[in-house]
Amino acid sequence: MLMLLLAPALLWLLGLIVLPHVELGILSMRARxxxxxxxxxxxxxxxxxxxxxxxxxxxxTALMSLAATAITLLLAFPIAWTIAKLVRGQSKAMLxxxxxxxxxxxxxxxxxxxxxxxRESGVLPAFLVWLGVTPAxxxxxxxxxxxxxxxxxxxxxxxxxxxxxxxxxxxxxxxxAAYDLGGNGWSILRQIVIPHAAPGIxxxxxxxxxxxxxxxxxxxxxxxxxxxxxxxxxxxxFITRFxxxxxxxxxxxxxxxxxxxxWAGLKLSGQKFGxxxxxx
Amino acid sequence: xxxxxxxxxxASDATQPDLQASRVAKHYGAFRAVDDLxxxxxxxxxxxxxxxSGCGKTTLLRMIAGFLEADxxxxxxxxxxxxxxxxxxxxxxxxxxHLALFPMMSVGENVGYGLxxxxxxKDEIQRRVGDMLERVSLxxxxxKRVDQLSGGQKQRVAIARSLVLEPTLLLLDEPLGxxxxxxxxxMKIELKALQAAFGTxxxxxxxxxxxxxxxxxxxAVMNHGRFEQVGTPQQLYYEPQTPFxxxxxxxxxxxxxxxxxxxxxxxxxxSAQGLxxxxxxxGQIAKGDAVEAFVRPEVARLARQASVLKDAGLPHFSARxxxxxxxxxxxxxxxxxxxxxxxxxxxxxxxxxxxDLTVGETVAFGFDAQRAVCFAASTTANEHVFS
Numbered sequence: 001m002l003m004l005l006l007a008p009a010l011l012w013l014l015g016l017i018v019l020p021h022v023e024l025g026i027l028s029m030r031a032r033x034x035x036x037x038x039x040x041x042x043x044x045x046x047x048x049x050x051x052x053x054x055x056x057x058x059x060x061t062a063l064m065s066l067a068a069t070a071i072t073l074l075l076a077f078p079i080a081w082t083i084a085k086l087v088r089g090q091s092k093a094m095l096x097x098x099x100x101x102x103x104x105x106x107x108x109x110x111x112x113x114x115x116x117x118x119r120e121s122g123v124l125p126a127f128l129v130w131l132g133v134t135p136a137x138x139x140x141x142x143x144x145x146x147x148x149x150x151x152x153x154x155x156x157x158x159x160x161x162x163x164x165x166x167x168x169x170x171x172x173x174x175x176x177a178a179y180d181l182g183g184n185g186w187s188i189l190r191q192i193v194i195p196h197a198a199p200g201i202x203x204x205x206x207x208x209x210x211x212x213x214x215x216x217x218x219x220x221x222x223x224x225x226x227x228x229x230x231x232x233x234x235x236x237x238f239i240t241r242f243x244x245x246x247x248x249x250x251x252x253x254x255x256x257x258x259x260x261x262x263w264a265g266l267k268l269s270g271q272k273f274g275x276x277x278x279x280x
Numbered sequence: 281x282x283x284x285x286x287x288x289x290x291a292s293d294a295t296q297p298d299l300q301a302s303r304v305a306k307h308y309g310a311f312r313a314v315d316d317l318x319x320x321x322x323x324x325x326x327x328x329x330x331x332x333s334g335c336g337k338t339t340l341l342r343m344i345a346g347f348l349e350a351d352x353x354x355x356x357x358x359x360x361x362x363x364x365x366x367x368x369x370x371x372x373x374x375x376x377x378h379l380a381l382f383p384m385m386s387v388g389e390n391v392g393y394g395l396x397x398x399x400x401x402k403d404e405i406q407r408r409v410g411d412m413l414e415r416v417s418l419x420x421x422x423x424k425r426v427d428q429l430s431g432g433q434k435q436r437v438a439i440a441r442s443l444v445l446e447p448t449l450l451l452l453d454e455p456l457g458x459x460x461x462x463x464x465x466x467m468k469i470e471l472k473a474l475q476a477a478f479g480t481x482x483x484x485x486x487x488x489x490x491x492x493x494x495x496x497x498x499x500a501v502m503n504h505g506r507f508e509q510v511g512t513p514q515q516l517y518y519e520p521q522t523p524f525x526x527x528x529x530x531x532x533x534x535x536x537x538x539x540x541x542x543x544x545x546x547x548x549x550x551s552a553q554g555l556x557x558x559x560x561x562x563g564q565i566a567k568g569d570a571v572e573a574f575v576r577p578e579v580a581r582l583a584r585q586a587s588v589l590k591d592a593g594l595p596h597f598s599a600r601x602x603x604x605x606x607x608x609x610x611x612x613x614x615x616x617x618x619x620x621x622x623x624x625x626x627x628x629x630x631x632x633x634x635x636d637l638t639v640g641e642t643v644a645f646g647f648d649a650q651r652a653v654c655f656a657a658s659t660t661a662n663e664h665v666f667s
Contacts, residue, residue, distance in 0.1 A: 174382060177376055179367045181393050181441065183397050
């Protein structure tokens with residue numbers, strides 16, 4: 001009976017996740033020696049380590065994702081604090097909806113929106129010229145900062161939601177007691193609010209990091225040719241070069257990187273994965 | 281109206297009261313949460329503020345602690361004005377209703393939190409925390425987590441956390457509310473002992489009059505933002521100055537009627553149902569005034585025959601037993617007076633003579649007129665027939 005109830009979930013898990021991964025795993029461990037002739041080898045992985053472009057892009061993607069996560073956390077924390085603690089009733093719902101509105105449209109449309117704002121013939125450069133800050137419209141797209149802006153915008157909601165739920169569970173009387181005993185705003189933030197919200201912070205960071213690391217659309221559209229995002233490399237291998245073996249190897253490397261960084265993050269912050277996931 | 285409360289000990293002339301409030305008020309629009317209060321609390325005393333929910337006692341406490349700014353008036357703690365001083369700079373510490381212990385810290389870190397904020401050296405903090413935990417009978421509990429403690433232990437940690445900072449004033453916001461009866465009784469005794477041992481001035485707010493009476497040196501009964509009466513527990517119990525205090529502190533039978541006779545301080549009240557009782561007047565009462573009288577359940581005597589009461593010279597009444605309320609030493613019997621059908625709650629002595637009392641029996645009861653009090657009638661929103 002239990003097996004019957006679990007069957008749909010197991011079928012989905014097996015058919016759509018496990019089997020494709022196994023197939024890609026097999027693909028990544030073979031090389032093409034002659035037309036339609038393959039033999040098992042680790043050549044794909046070797047290429048990654050030998051060709052500087054690949055692991056340079058790899059590191060860059062990881063570091064920029066970490067930066068995007070950090071920026072999203074810094075921006076989302078005051079917003080979550082305001083929604084959780086400082087406003088009540090109507091305003092609370094209003095502010096939350098404001099965070100939610102960007103997600104009513106798809107990621108493509110959101111990213112295209114940023115392109116309209118930031119491209120040379122777009123709204124923001126024209127505004128800067130009107131203000132007199134620049135003499136002629138400046139190309140604001142295709143910089144690293146642009147990618148970060150797009151990524152942070154896309155990830156805000158995923159950071160705000162776990163933070164709100166973590167901060168709402170903080171009893172106001174704890175903060176009052178801390179003031180009463182001689183604490184000031186900064187020490188209370190450091191010793192009481194952040195330790196209490198830690199599972200929510202880590203949950204938000206994990207989700208945002210995984211989303212930005214694996215994001216294809218936003219870095220490519222906003223960063224253009226110079227985006228150098230690793231997912232773009234995977235795309236190139238699969239679609240442009242038709243080198244599925246290489247693409248599969250890159251895919252697994254990205255998966256390994258993501259897992260390693262999340263594991264390191266959990267270790268550093270002293271949280272347990274199960275507890276953190278409960279907060280999302 | 282000022283209610284000065286001075287300690288009767290010899291040192292009180294030289295020492296300043298630890299807490300002085302003059303004309304403190306807090307309004308929320310037209311609603312006066314705290315209405316022009318002035319009072320003093322002497323050093324080293326246990327002062328309680330007793331009142332029903334919504335009377336403004338929590339608002340007053342938060343103003344003393346610094347979480348609310350008063351709309352009018354001054355608060356002086358240890359002789360210094362506290363206007364505009366934030367809570368982390370006042371020589372006041374507060375024990376919150378749900379204790380507010382920090383769950384992310386150990387017991388030792390909780391107790392040492394205030395000292396760490398002041399920049400005290402680490403080994404000094406350890407020493408003082410160890411001392412304090414011993415004094416609250418929790419030796420060696422420094423490394424325990426807060427959720428490993430029982431209710432009573434958490435209480436003691438919360439108190440230790442505040443007392444280790446040696447404040448001028450310790451505020452307690454209904455700390456025993458969340459505890460079960462036995463633990464509450466035990467903690468009352470402990471709190472009284474702690475206050476005596478430390479000598480800190482305690483300001484305690486509660487709606488439980490039993491806590492206020494047992495623990496305090498002085499009690500202020502608060503209603504609608506004002507103090508109805510301030511005095512020792514005995515004064516409040518035996519000499520209530522207003523009908524609200526008579527009804528709120530301890531159980532009481534309230535009878536409303538008219539003063540048909542006035543002889544000096546003795547008033548004869550006749551109720552609308554025809555019950556005639558004598559009582560001692562509090563305040564000025566003229567013949568014909570609408571009045572209300574209060575008779576405490578333990579003041580009245582029960583007897584099988586009215587002659588017993590007549591011989592003792594007490595006014596006596598005949599009544600039918602309506603219901604027996606057994607509560608050990610607090611047992612009571614609900615009687616309905618024969619002629620006026622007024623309901624009375626009388627304490628039932630557990631000495632054995634009334635062990636066979638049954639519902640429906642007719643008994644006699646009487647009381648000393650001097651021990652019943654009578655006030656000119658006023659309309660207060662929180663009147664109880666039985667409290």
